[in-house]
Amino acid sequence: MGKKDEILELIRNSHDQHVSGEDMAKNFGITRTAIWKIVNKLRRMGYNIRAEKRIGYRLTGVPDLLYPAEVQKNLETKILGRTVLYYPEINSTQMEAKKQVCHKNLPEGSLVVTEKQTDGVGRLGRRWESPRGGLWFSFVLRPKMMPEEVIKITLLVALAVARVIQKSFGIEVMIKWPNDVVVNGSGSIRKIGGILTEMGAELGFVNWVVVGVGINVNNNLPAQVKKTAVSIKKLLGKNVSRIKLLKGILKEIDAGYELLKRDGFQELLQELKRRSIVLGKRVEIRAPDEMITGQAIDLDRDGALIVRTDSKTRKIIAGEILKVNQL
Ligand code: BT5
Numbered sequence: 001m002g003k004k005d006e007i008l009e010l011i012r013n014s015h016d017q018h019v020s021g022e023d024m025a026k027n028f029g030i031t032r033t034a035i036w037k038i039v040n041k042l043r044r045m046g047y048n049i050r051a052e053k054r055i056g057y058r059l060t061g062v063p064d065l066l067y068p069a070e071v072q073k074n075l076e077t078k079i080l081g082r083t084v085l086y087y088p089e090i091n092s093t094q095m096e097a098k099k100q101v102c103h104k105n106l107p108e109g110s111l112v113v114t115e116k117q118t119d120g121v122g123r124l125g126r127r128w129e130s131p132r133g134g135l136w137f138s139f140v141l142r143p144k145m146m147p148e149e150v151i152k153i154t155l156l157v158a159l160a161v162a163r164v165i166q167k168s169f170g171i172e173v174m175i176k177w178p179n180d181v182v183v184n185g186s187g188s189i190r191k192i193g194g195i196l197t198e199m200g201a202e203l204g205f206v207n208w209v210v211v212g213v214g215i216n217v218n219n220n221l222p223a224q225v226k227k228t229a230v231s232i233k234k235l236l237g238k239n240v241s242r243i244k245l246l247k248g249i250l251k252e253i254d255a256g257y258e259l260l261k262r263d264g265f266q267e268l269l270q271e272l273k274r275r276s277i278v279l280g281k282r283v284e285i286r287a288p289d290e291m292i293t294g295q296a297i298d299l300d301r302d303g304a305l306i307v308r309t310d311s312k313t314r315k316i317i318a319g320e321i322l323k324v325n326q327l
Helices: 002-012 021-028 032-044 066-073 093-103 151-169 232-236 242-261 266-272
Strands: 048-052 056-061 084-087 111-114 135-139 174-176 180-185 190-200 206-214 282-287 290-299 306-307 313-316 318-327
Touching: 002 021, 002 032, 002 066, 021 032, 021 056, 021 180, 032 048, 032 066, 032 232, 066 084, 066 232, 066 266, 066 282, 084 093, 093 111, 093 190, 093 206, 135 242, 151 174, 151 180, 151 242, 151 266, 174 190, 174 313, 242 266, 282 306, 290 313
Parallel strands: 084 111
Antiparallel strands: 048 056, 111 135, 135 206, 174 180, 180 190, 190 206, 282 290, 282 318, 290 306, 306 313
16 A cells, blocks of 8 residues: 555544644654645545644545545455556556456456546447446456356356346346346336456466456446436436445455356356346347347356247357347
8 A cells, every 4th residue: 555545544544533644744754745745636536635724634525436445445355356457547448457467467356447438348349338437347357167158257247237236226137148237118128237258268278357347327328329228327317326336246246256166156047047138038149150039048057048949949158139029
């Protein structure tokens, strides 16, 4: 922890009490002017710090920004977020995480987070709109699993996001297999978030997985996606705390990942089925090398989608659902 974070923690932990500049200067072995400069830096970061002559400093407001000190404060995870790379703005947290995982050997659980992406990416090179006010982050995992099992990670992350949004805000959140987090309302399915899972693998062995999560929280919805997307702000009619939401989701993913490591995917499967927006419906799917139309009937024990077509039952391990229709 640097001096800035230590001073912030000291002022934060003294709650309603003022912390004297003189005491801090003595404690840290620096001048009162140096303390004052650090306080001003914290103010520029968005912290409200009141200063009263001869009494000291008091924290009166914390910004809803995703600073590492805020993310890591009382974070209830084993591995996720133990390292946080924060960018006020970046092209894409996903690209950054991938770059660093290859060149810098980022430890498992490392989190890359930003307030705004200029070139957010979706699957298959699509664009992900990421204005200020949303949650846009990526993290690194190094699971001991086969490449074809990695879909379980996408599903557990989608489930964690759905669960936490629902629990926190009472919004019913569903999953459109495998990576869309959606809300079903006013006659249409709208996307509130998306998951992007990428990996570096050899035959039969995964080196790293980078998972990107995008959630529309307090951001306005860009024109490009206005018809198909929705945000938490839009549903609730007010802003919510992004930092609290992020920490809740990290905790949930971390617990899910622990469960996965203990071979506990089956425990998640029932809820994944319950939250599926496609099971029981007629779907049109673009699989890697063909189009498949049929009824989505189940998720198998590995998270693959089982579809009954006119001629046979198919197991789909990768693909994109283009249409969901009632039967
Ligand atoms: C996804 O792709 O749903 C994965 C999105 C992952 C985004 C995160 S943000 C943090 C990390 N860093 C990145 O650069 N990316 C990850 P896909 O299923 O391909 O959906 C993309 C499609 O969703 C687009 O073609 C648009 O139609 C739509 N879309 C774009 N931005 C959206 C938004 N903000 N909300 C809802 N839909 C959006």
